[in-house]
Every structure is written in C-alpha cells, then in structure tokens.
Amino acid sequence: MIVCIGAFDGYHRGHFSLFRQAREMAARAHTEWKIVTFSPHPRYVLGGLKARLFTLEDAAFLRRNFDIPEPLEIPFTREFASTEPRLFLDELRARLGVTGIVVGREFRFGRDRSGDGEFLARYCAERGLELALMPQLVMDDGIVVSSTRVRDMVQAGNVDQAAELLGYPWFLFSEVVGGERRGRAMGYPTANMLPDEKKLTPGEGVYAGAMWHGGRWWPAAISVGRNPTFLVQGSLRIEAHVIGFHGDLYGRRPLLAFLKRLRLMTRFSGRMSLMKQLALDCEETRRVFDASRPLLKVFHCLPSFD
Numbered sequence: 224m225i226v227c228i229g230a231f232d233g234y235h236r237g238h239f240s241l242f243r244q245a246r247e248m249a250a251r252a253h254t255e256w257k258i259v260t261f262s263p264h265p266r267y268v269l270g271g272l273k274a275r276l277f278t279l280e281d282a283a284f285l286r287r288n289f290d291i292p293e294p295l296e297i298p299f300t301r302e303f304a305s306t307e308p309r310l311f312l313d314e315l316r317a318r319l320g321v322t323g324i325v326v327g328r329e330f331r332f333g334r335d336r337s338g339d340g341e342f343l344a345r346y347c348a349e350r351g352l353e354l355a356l357m358p359q360l361v362m363d364d365g366i367v368v369s370s371t372r373v374r375d376m377v378q379a380g381n382v383d384q385a386a387e388l389l390g391y392p393w394f395l396f397s398e399v400v401g402g403e404r405r406g407r408a409m410g411y412p413t414a415n416m417l418p419d420e421k422k423l424t425p426g427e428g429v430y431a432g433a434m435w436h437g438g439r440w441w442p443a444a445i446s447v448g449r450n451p452t453f454l455v456q457g458s459l460r461i462e463a464h465v466i467g468f469h470g471d472l473y474g475r476r477p478l479l480a481f482l483k484r485l486r487l488m489t490r491f492s493g494r495m496s497l498m499k500q501l502a503l504d505c506e507e508t509r510r511v512f513d514a515s516r517p518l519l520k521v522f523h524c525l526p527s528f529d
C-alpha cells in the first residue's frame with residue numbers, strides 16, 4: 224500500500240500532484256494507494272483554523288469526482304499530536320502494510336513536529352520503503368499552492384484566483400431556506416443558502432456563479448452580505464438569484480459554485496436603484512458563466528437530482 228499522508232482541507236492542484244505520484248508508485252508496485260488524514264483537521268484542534276474550505280460532504284463529492292479512494296481518517300487529539308513519529312509510522316505500517324509514502328516536502332508530524340523530510344528519508348531507507356517528498360506546487364505567477372492560500376483568497380473574495388489553485392471553482396452545498404420574501408417582489412427571487420459554521424464564508428460582495436440543480440448548470444448572481452439597503456444590522460447571508468429559473472428551491476440542497484466577484488456590497492438609496500444594479504449584475508453573471516463553462520466541466524460526477 225502506498226500512503227499519501229496529510230491534513231487535506233479538500234483537495235487542490237498541489238494535492239492532485241501528490242495523488243498522481245501515489246497512483247504511479249502503486250501501479251508500479253502492483254498495489255493500492257490511499258490517503259491517510261486526520262479528523263478533525265489538526266490545525267482546528269491545535270488552534271489557528273476556524274473554518275474549513277470544504278466540509279466532509281464536499282470532500283466526499285470531490286473524491287467521487289476525481290476518482291480518489293476512500294481515505295483512512297485518524298482521530299486527531301492533542302495527545303495524538305505528540306506521538307513519536309516512528310511509533311505513528313510503525314502502527315500505520317502494521318495496519319495497512321505500507322510499502323511507500325508520499326508527502327509534501329513541508330509536511331511535519333508528531334512530537335514537536337519532528338517527523339520531517341529528513342526523518343522520513345531515514346525511516347524509509349532503514350526499512351526499504353519507497354518515499355516521495357514532493358515540492359510545493361508553484362503557479363506560473365509565483366504563487367505557492369496551499370490550502371491556507373486558497374482559504375485567504377476565498378475570504379478576500381478572490382474566488383477566481385482560488386479556482387486557479389484548486390483546479391475547479393470553490394463551491395458549497397447547502398440547504399435553501401426561507402427569507403423575507405422581498406426578492407420575489409423585486410422580480411429577483413433569491414435562494415437563501417443556510418450557512419455551515421464549519422465552512423468559511425466568502426468575502427462580502429456580489430459574485431457571478433453557477434448553481435447545479437435539476438441535472439443542469441444555471442447562471443447564478445450571488446449576494447454575500449447583510450442587505451444594507453433594507454437592514455441596519457442584518458446578519459450575513461449567502462443568497463443566489465438563479466437566472467432563467469422558475470420554480471421552488473426550498474428544502475433543496477444544490478451545489479453553488481463561485482466564479483468571480485463582480486463588485487462590493489452597496490447600500491442603495493432604495494429598491495429601484497438596487498433593481499437597476501441587479502439587472503447589470505445578471506448580465507455580467509451570464510457573461511462570466513458562459514466563459515466559465517470549461518471550468519464547470521471539471522465537475523463530471525454531479526448528482527442527477529438534489
């Protein structure tokens with residue numbers, strides 16, 4: 224068994240290069256490969272990580288889509304974090320029959336983060352295990368691909384940049400719940416997406432996006448904000464006007480993909496000026512949606528209903 228060890232908050236282009244390597248090593252050795260990961264996310268337990276890029280449901284969808292085998296999820300606690308690296312690997316070998324290891328070069332694990340590349344090289348050489356220490360992937364513009372970087376981009380509203388690092392648009396699955404029913408009266412009904420507190424929220428603003436519903440993609444103009452035109456201290460909401468759609472979404476759990484931020488949230492003088500702007504937002508959303516069709520094709524394993 225070839226194991227690919229890491230924290231994995233969803234999967235980005237850097238992870239995919241690790242998986243390619245693991246797949247190749249497994250094929251050469253006529254064996255299988257598997258991700259070994261930790262749950263909850265180590266940085267959530269040790270501090271620093273408040274919200275994830277992707278929920279466990281999102282990650283399961285990504286694995287189906289990208290043909291990634293079911294991972295081994297090791298319960299992560301503070302005690303576990305101080306396991307001797309050698310002990311951790313001895314147990315993993317006994318459990319899975321490990322013949323090779325693939326990790327990112329910057330990966331550290333175990334007591335005092337002493338399980339580093341140097342340790343792994345020694346451990347593997349002494350036991351005849353194959354080891355691949357993969358360098359961090361760097362984009363053409365010099366940006367280093369990492370989950371932290373993608374999280375920062377999504378939180379800053381730079382979802383188009385995030386998509387470049389991920390290899391697919393950042394998305395969420397969430398239940399559609401009722402709102403104040405103002406949208407319909409303006410001619411722009413919006414599906415209110417129930418936020419998941421474990422998942423991060425994109426920066427406030429208006430986005431061009433796409434919703435997968437009823438077996439097809441729809442262009443969706445998305446608002447992430449507190450409805451400042453109508454409310455003084457509204458709560459943060461994610462809502463999507465699905466362009467060209469007429470029907471009921473309450474109680475559904477569609478996938479909403481974020482393609483590009485179009486503008487910041489604005490407090491308009493009234494509903495007429497907001498409606499004028501919404502028409503422009505929808506026009507721009509259609510344009511971005513049409514240009515993003517190749518990116519959406521990356522998702523080829525979508526549910527036929529939701």
Ligand SMILES: Cc1cc2nc3c(=O)[nH]c(=O)nc-3n(C[C@H](O)[C@H](O)[C@H](O)COP(=O)(O)O)c2cc1C
Binds near residue numbers: 450490501
């Ligand atoms: C594409 C889009 C852009 C929006 N932009 C703004 C905005 O700039 N300012 C604002 O106050 N509300 C904005 N909204 C939110 C509307 O105020 C909100 O959809 C409306 O109040 C309906 O609320 P309801 O779902 O509770 O009926 C936007 C909504 C959409 C779909």
Ligand SMILES: Nc1ncnc2c1ncn2[C@@H]1O[C@H](COP(=O)(O)OP(=O)(O)O)[C@@H](O)[C@H]1O
Binds near residue numbers: 414463464466469
């Ligand atoms: N094109 C559309 N985009 C989004 N939701 C739509 C659309 N057409 C119909 N709907 C339905 O209308 C609801 C939103 O209407 P809206 O008046 O904004 O009500 P609410 O305030 O309850 O969200 C959605 O949840 C969905 O069921």
